[in-house]
Amino acid sequence: MKFKLYHCPGTRSARVKWLLHELIGDAFEVEIVPLLEAVQYTPDFLSKNPNHGVPVLEITAQDGNSMHMIESGAMIALLADSFPEKCLAPCPDHLSLQRADYLQMLHFGASWMDMVLWQIRVHEHILPSSDRDPLTVRRYRRKFANEIEPQLHARLATTRFICGDTFSAADCVIGQNVRWARAYHLCAHDVFTRYLSRLSERPAYAQAFSDMTRTAGPEIPEDSPAVALFTG
C-alpha cells in the first residue's frame, strides 16, 4: 500500500500526519493544500473530497487501484489497526473493554469534541463578520468548558495518556484537539500542559507539527478567497 496525505499545516490533517509518522516514519507522500487560497474548492480537489476539506488520504493498493478517505477519524482507526506491530490500538481480534474505551475516545475526539471546537472556529474566525453569531460562540465555549474539558481532565489527571498509561492512536486525535482548544484559551489547566509536554517528547509529534510556520493567529484574512466560498 502507498499513502498520500493532502494536508494543510495547523489543521485536522495534522492528526493523520502525526499517526503516519508514528507508524511508517516518512514513507508517505504529502501534498500541501493551501486552504487560504481556496484550492479545496477547485474541481480537481472536489473530485477527491466533495466536502472540500483536509485531510484526504489517498491509498493505493499494490494492483494500482486507489481510493480517497475523507474522514480523519476513520483514517486514524484504519491506520492504527493496519500496523498491529506498532501497538497503537488495542487488538481488534476480540471484544475488550480497552478496545471499547479506545474507539470511544477516538470517535469522541473526531466527532463530539471536534464539533464543539468547529462551532467556535466558524463563528469566531471563518464566517464574514456579518454572519457570525456571538450566542453560538458563547454556547459552545460554555459547553466545552463545562462538559468536554472535565471529562478529559478527569482522565489525564490520573493517567499519562487519554486511554491509560500507554500512548495510543486516540492521542493523535485528542492531543491535536487539545492544541486546537488551547489556541482558544480552553484546556488551559496544567494537566493539559503536562499532557502536551508528554506528547511533544515523541519524535512523530515533532515531525507532524514542525511545518507550522504561520505566525498569525487563528483569524482568516478578510481577503482570502476561501471566506466567500466557505459553506459552514
Ligand SMILES: N[C@@H](CCC(=O)N[C@@H](CS)C(=O)NCC(=O)O)C(=O)O
Ligand atoms: N470531518 C472532517 C473535517 C475536515 C475539515 O473540516 N477540515 C478543515 C480544516 S481543519 C477544512 O479543510 N476546511 C476547509 C473548508 O471547509 O473550506 C475530518 O475530520 O476529516
